[in-house]
Amino acid sequence: MRKLLLTAFSLLTFVSASFGQEKLASAIRKAPELAFTIPGQGQKLLSQYRGKVVALELIFTTCPHCQAASHIMGRLQGELGSRGFQAIDVAFNDNADLLVDGFIKEQQTQFPVGWTTRDQVLSFLGLSAVERFVVPQLILIDREGMIHYQTPPLGDEKSYEEATIRNRLDLLLNAGGGRKQVTAAHRAVASSRR
Numbered sequence: 438m439r440k441l442l443l444t445a446f447s448l449l450t451f452v453s454a455s456f457g458q459e460k461l462a463s464a465i466r467k468a469p470e471l472a473f474t475i476p477g478q479g480q481k482l483l484s485q486y487r488g489k490v491v492a493l494e495l496i497f498t499t500c501p502h503c504q505a506a507s508h509i510m511g512r513l514q515g516e517l518g519s520r521g522f523q524a525i526d527v528a529f530n531d532n533a534d535l536l537v538d539g540f541i542k543e544q545q546t547q548f549p550v551g552w553t554t555r556d557q558v559l560s561f562l563g564l565s566a567v568e569r570f571v572v573p574q575l576i577l578i579d580r581e582g583m584i585h586y587q588t589p590p591l592g593d594e595k596s597y598e599e600a601t602i603r604n605r606l607d608l609l610l611n612a613g614g615g616r617k618q619v620t621a622a623h624r625a626v627a628s629s630r631r
Contacts, residue, residue, distance in 0.1 A: 468576070468584045471561045473527045473551035476538050481551060487582045489523040490609045492602070495558050495574040497530035498540040502597070503573045507544050509599050513606065514548045520610050521580065524548040529558045564590060575602070579609050 471483040471493075483493065492510060496503035503526075510524035525548065528537050533552035541550050556566075564570060570590035575597070577586040586605055588596050595601050 464587075465583050465585055468578050468582050469561050471527070471553065471557060473553040473557075474534070475549050475551040476541070478549075481549070483525075483578075484582065486523050486525065486578075488580055489521050490517075490580055490606060491576075491578040492522070492524045492606065493576040493578065494524070494526045495562070495572065495576070496526050496528050497572050498528045498533060498536040499530060500572050502571075504540075504544055506573045506575070506597060507540075507546055507550075509602065510548060511544075511546055512599070513603065517606060517610065522606060522610060526550040527558070528552045529555050562587075562590070573597075577602075577605055577609060579612070585609060 468483060472480055473483075474480050483491070492513065494503070494506055494510060496507065507526055510526065513522065514524040526546065528540065528550070529552065530536070537550055537552045540546075544550075558574075559566060562570070562574060568590060571588075571592040573588070574590075575586070575588045576584055578584050586596075
């Protein structure tokens with residue numbers, strides 16, 4: 438029993454370090470559906486990527502920070518794609534439907550890049566039309582379709598660092614049970630404190 442508690446505590450400590458000060462058990466939730474259009478491929482649904490660990494970036498095609506983030510996702514897609522990772526960029530700025538093709542060519546993306554409406558993005562993020570937020574918004578989703586991480590609306594500089602993203606993705610790619618393992622570790626540590 439003690440060995441199980443130590444293992445659970447070690448896993449929880451690693452997860453907590455990887456995810457910062459977030460409340461892991463309560464932060465994990467089912468990803469809402471998101472419909473987006475990929476030029477030349479038509480409409481796609483986020484749920485079509487279930488079974489993969491997804492890094493969904495909600496971007497503006499004209500945003501330099503989004504362009505830099507897209508380059509990071511390209512590197513990660515090349516390195517982690519064979520392990521079940523899928524990067525997806527979805528643009529929602531004005532005229533995104535007309536600008537996505539140029540973005541794909543200019544940024545030389547080798548992963549899906551599509552567009553959708555601002556209303557769909559606000560609904561997905563759970564924000565109202567008057568709430569402020571920054572782009573890119575990064576959402577990490579496990580193989581079961583559960584969100585494990587979402588950028589705070591006004592951003593968090595550390596969240597955009599490649600090393601931080603890589604650590605979070607490695608955790609999700611290595612977790613066979615994903616949410617169940619994190620939740621089990623959290624419960625084991627909580628019960629050991631009683």
